[in-house]
Amino acid sequence: MDAALARLSESERREILLETQSHVAEQAERSPQLSVPEILEELGTPEAYARTFLVDGDRDAPRRTGALHGLARLATGSWTALPVLVFVVGFYSVAVLALLIALAELLEPATTGYFVQQTATGRDISFVVSGDPSAVRGPDLLGVWLIPIAISIAVVIHLAMSALLRRVTPRESAVREPPTPREPPRDE
């Protein structure tokens, strides 16, 4: 059952398992003639029972799977998520840089690009993003193709990071109460 609930967060999974244990203990106390397997039988197979939680929870719960939401979940999560957070932020920085290069190519096409200069020792290729025409030596290798290439790089990074965030961030859980018993019941 624990394996079948793997999509849920650790706290939610623990909560469900504890409540199942509590249900079995309660029924065993109320109906001593029932064996534990008989009580469990009423819940269904562990896999089917676990699936009911996933189906019931997913059906109506608001799904927030955007990259920003995933980043927020990572940033406010445990320290073990820090390497993934650094990895994702690093790649998004590259994506932003690619978009800035595309913008520079659009605004300053003459001074942005891969410029190739023939020298005595061979070809000297330099990448230039500058408003200074003196920095440019030789013809532009990519020309306006730099714009779609840079945008494509940014889009691919975004798609890859979104997919990664969907995999590593657990489903939103509203289970917040600690699973250990603490207080006496409230009298109503």
Add this chain to the structure above:
Amino acid sequence: MDLNAWKAQLRKGAAELAVLAVLDRDETYGVDLLERIQMAGGLDLSGGSIYPLLNRLQQEGKIRGRWVEDAGASHPRKYYALTRTGRAVLSEMVMEWAQFEAGMRLLLGEEVARARK
């Protein structure tokens, strides 16, 4: 027509209302909640369906749960209570249910009387 599928859908929709209604009266735990609904009859809820439902209602903020070391039991129990959101939702659901019931009673009055004979 698959009568069992229709019955399942009918009960599924009503189960949420029944759970909220019981929790509106008392804060209680799963097995007790299940027993009260089963005693009322008609809904056919089981342990396999009530806990996923409670889990979802908690996720939606309609109820809240807390673990309690009850003097009357050898194990901890998770007690559920309605939240303010849950109470507002219940109030709307009860109004909808009353309209639905009145309409169906009007439509099915004769058939129900005939079926009861």
